[in-house]
Amino acid sequence: MTKIKTALLTAAAVMVAAPAMAEWAPNRPIEFVVASGAGGGTDNFARTIQSALTRNDIVDAPMVVLNKGGGSGAEAFLYARQNAGDPNKLIFGTNNVYLLPYVAKLAYTTEDLQPVATLALDEFLVWVKADSPYESITDLIDAAKEAPGTITFGGSQSKDTDETLVALIEQVSGADFKYVPFNGGGETGVQLAGGHIAANVNNPNENIGQWQAGAVRPLCVFSPERMAESEPIGDDMGWHDIPTCKEAGLDIESYQMPRTVWLPKDTDPEVVAFYEDAMKKVAETPEWQDYLTKTSQTGAVLLDEELASFIQTNEDNTVKVFQAEGWTAAE
Amino acid sequence: MGNLDLLMHGFGVAITPMHLMLMVGGVLMGLVVGVLPGLGAPNGVSLLIPLTFALDPTSAIILLSSMYWGALFGGSTTSILFNIPGEPSSVATTFDGYPMARKGESTRALTLAFMSAGVGALIGVIVITLLAGWASNFALQFGAPEYFAVYFLAFAAFIGMGSASPAKTLVSLTTGLLLSTVGMDTVTGEIRLTFGLDQLLSGISFLVVVIGLFGIGELLSTVQEGLRFRGVGSKIDLRDVLRTIAELPRYWATTIRSGLIGIWMGITPGGPTAASFMSYGIARQASRKGEAFGTGRPEGIVAPETADHSAGSCAMLPMLALGVPSSATAAVMMGGLMIWGLTPGPMLFATKPDFVWGLIASMYVSNLIGVILVLATVPMFAALLRIPFAIIGPMIVVICFVGAYTVSSASFDLWLVLLFGLVGYLFTKLGYPLAPLVLAMVLGHKAENAFHQSMILSNGSLEIFFSNTLVTSIMLIALALLILPKTLQLGSRLRRKAPVE
Numbered sequence: 001m002t003k004i005k006t007a008l009l010t011a012a013a014v015m016v017a018a019p020a021m022a023e024w025a026p027n028r029p030i031e032f033v034v035a036s037g038a039g040g041g042t043d044n045f046a047r048t049i050q051s052a053l054t055r056n057d058i059v060d061a062p063m064v065v066l067n068k069g070g071g072s073g074a075e076a077f078l079y080a081r082q083n084a085g086d087p088n089k090l091i092f093g094t095n096n097v098y099l100l101p102y103v104a105k106l107a108y109t110t111e112d113l114q115p116v117a118t119l120a121l122d123e124f125l126v127w128v129k130a131d132s133p134y135e136s137i138t139d140l141i142d143a144a145k146e147a148p149g150t151i152t153f154g155g156s157q158s159k160d161t162d163e164t165l166v167a168l169i170e171q172v173s174g175a176d177f178k179y180v181p182f183n184g185g186g187e188t189g190v191q192l193a194g195g196h197i198a199a200n201v202n203n204p205n206e207n208i209g210q211w212q213a214g215a216v217r218p219l220c221v222f223s224p225e226r227m228a229e230s231e232p233i234g235d236d237m238g239w240h241d242i243p244t245c246k247e248a249g250l251d252i253e254s255y256q257m258p259r260t261v262w263l264p265k266d267t268d269p270e271v272v273a274f275y276e277d278a279m280k281k282v283a284e285t286p287e288w289q290d291y292l293t294k295t296s297q298t299g300a301v302l303l304d305e306e307l308a309s310f311i312q313t314n315e316d317n318t319v320k321v322f323q324a325e326g327w328t329a330a331e
Numbered sequence: 332m333g334n335l336d337l338l339m340h341g342f343g344v345a346i347t348p349m350h351l352m353l354m355v356g357g358v359l360m361g362l363v364v365g366v367l368p369g370l371g372a373p374n375g376v377s378l379l380i381p382l383t384f385a386l387d388p389t390s391a392i393i394l395l396s397s398m399y400w401g402a403l404f405g406g407s408t409t410s411i412l413f414n415i416p417g418e419p420s421s422v423a424t425t426f427d428g429y430p431m432a433r434k435g436e437s438t439r440a441l442t443l444a445f446m447s448a449g450v451g452a453l454i455g456v457i458v459i460t461l462l463a464g465w466a467s468n469f470a471l472q473f474g475a476p477e478y479f480a481v482y483f484l485a486f487a488a489f490i491g492m493g494s495a496s497p498a499k500t501l502v503s504l505t506t507g508l509l510l511s512t513v514g515m516d517t518v519t520g521e522i523r524l525t526f527g528l529d530q531l532l533s534g535i536s537f538l539v540v541v542i543g544l545f546g547i548g549e550l551l552s553t554v555q556e557g558l559r560f561r562g563v564g565s566k567i568d569l570r571d572v573l574r575t576i577a578e579l580p581r582y583w584a585t586t587i588r589s590g591l592i593g594i595w596m597g598i599t600p601g602g603p604t605a606a607s608f609m610s611y612g613i614a615r616q617a618s619r620k621g622e623a624f625g626t627g628r629p630e631g632i633v634a635p636e637t638a639d640h641s642a643g644s645c646a647m648l649p650m651l652a653l654g655v656p657s658s659a660t661a662a663v664m665m666g667g668l669m670i671w672g673l674t675p676g677p678m679l680f681a682t683k684p685d686f687v688w689g690l691i692a693s694m695y696v697s698n699l700i701g702v703i704l705v706l707a708t709v710p711m712f713a714a715l716l717r718i719p720f721a722i723i724g725p726m727i728v729v730i731c732f733v734g735a736y737t738v739s740s741a742s743f744d745l746w747l748v749l750l751f752g753l754v755g756y757l758f759t760k761l762g763y764p765l766a767p768l769v770l771a772m773v774l775g776h777k778a779e780n781a782f783h784q785s786m787i788l789s790n791g792s793l794e795i796f797f798s799n800t801l802v803t804s805i806m807l808i809a810l811a812l813l814i815l816p817k818t819l820q821l822g823s824r825l826r827r828k829a830p831v832e
Contacts, residue, residue: 037662038373038377038659038662038663038666039656039662039663039664039665039666040666043666044666044669044670047380047381047666047670048670050381051381051384051670054381054384055384063381065377065380065381066740067377068533068739069533070514070515070532070533070534071514071515071522071532071533072515072520074515074532075532075533078529078532103520104515104520104521104522105522106522106532107527107529152788157517157520158516158517158518158519158520159520160520178787178788179787180475180784180787180788181517181518181520181784182517182784183517183780186653186654186655186656186665187655189654190470190471190653190654190655191474191475193471193653194471194472194473194474196474196475196788205669205674208674208676209653209654209674209675209676209677209678209679210654210676210677212674212676212677212678213676213677213678215677290672294669294672294674295669
């Protein structure tokens, strides 16, 4: 009698447990922890995914966006560390997740987060004011060589992607620019349109409005190939008509910023698989395609090993620039 | 005239039953969000963004902006009744609003605040309508040195004629500046004054400090003075509302001046909070009876409220036309704009006239709805002061803590509220003014950034602040505001002394 009972109980337990082991699904609201303030690039990235997941019924659980942009996003990554093993928290960032610990002394390391996916690569372009004398990137570099330290490059934040790129341009070309950090790409765009700085390295989305209005124009893009075809935007040029910096004579093969999704470390492999699957589905939704077109980003779904090797390469290349500039935080 | 035609077209877009419903709903939600300190307009609007996925962009922005207006109105309510600013921009309203309410004139104070807020918003929208193109060009003139000059002017206007002793003002101001530097610095990328505490990484939230300083600090004082709000016994009469409205035209000069300040600060991203402080400071300087400010002067309510709302409305313009939000709420809305697939920028006016002018037309309508709704609630809110302290006191404590927690969902902030409650109490008891501290916290970091950027641009030369007409004139006005009042005082004192000798 007891044997049968035990057997039945075991069977029942196995039946209950089995589906849970095969597949994990969120049973609580998912927190979207965003490593930027509301309205920033990372914020839009996260909210687009939220909208794609909701509208296409990919995930049933409710999703809440939480902005933790303090300390250039470090706040969000520290939050991930404090919530190790929590499967209901997704962290949204860029390459700042693994680059920040190099330039600032922070209480988290990249190992505190589990990479889930990269969904897009944001491009960087060199922009100048529409009526500026510089017709090409070489003009700009030559001018900076002639009068070192006088040509101002604006960018968002300090020792972040923008300043790194400007430093990289300097290291490759031997020119010397003056870098001025502002709060964000939008602000830098307006500073350029107003003629308060000579150039900036904004992402397409941060300057498109000013380009349309004919206030600024692009010189070159830091991608291996030209960007996708598009409608003409400013001066009868579309994104595809912009030369890559390499063909324009500046020897930087590519400089792109990944839009990344992370989990806190120590979650089950099923959890990671669940979110990987969800992100793959997001990449196929019309909302996502629309987002890529509107923001002129390159779609790139990188998961698992591909993602790991991408991160490794990106990290190594950037750290080289950091070291050359002496930015790496003292041990 | 083109703009007026477009505006009429906009009214056609904005006035549909669906949109009117969204406006009423948005304003009501905004009122609730605004009344609760901490749960300010930026949080409220970002909570609503997921709901707008199902709406078309025009309806979505109408809903979000209506909520913003509601929150701006609601923020003044608790400032006046309990000395707890519901919104950062209504801090300046506490200075005279709360004393007036304590004199038993809470109905008058609330009506003054709401009416001048409505007028301010109207001034702002009219400017947007008429000057849409010109204003965005004006904003482009502002580089780092110009920004610094504007912030400097805000400081100068507010401090030039402080009634407290200069030394005490300085202590309060520098404390605020010190607090504003905590966290990561944009320009150098360094982490400052966190003492290794992760909780301080994102800085000390201005709202948390204000809730502590004003809300808890005031409560402590009240407890010490005998567990009673002095507002008890205030008459509640709808006729008071009407009488106050009739009183409004008397403050026309203050209203116009504050409206202009609001427009300026709204268009050049200074923001409503800076506008309300600056406007309050200038009103105090312009008034002949300068000392009486802070005791419940009507101008002390009219000035910050008018400026706050005209800046709030005008802030929509740089957001739409330049993609630069001049208030936290505008930043959130801009994020929404991008999710709906619109690119803010100079071309938005040309490519999406339905959206832009629908929004502008809705600003007229929803502010009107806002004024009517809040005026209807005045007696109800004023009645809150009749509730015995034993009941309302604990409720305020709860609201303060809930409010502080919602700012960034961090329990560390609750300790900060307690700490700053104590600081607020001590400051008040010892006669240190709180306003300079608050002002420095709001503008300190921005001013520092702008100064630092200017120094990079000029290789460390201060001449950059006098390098063109625009920045020079702002700096000169600021210096005049800083120096003249004291010199005049000194001068008149000397003249008075002369005949005696």
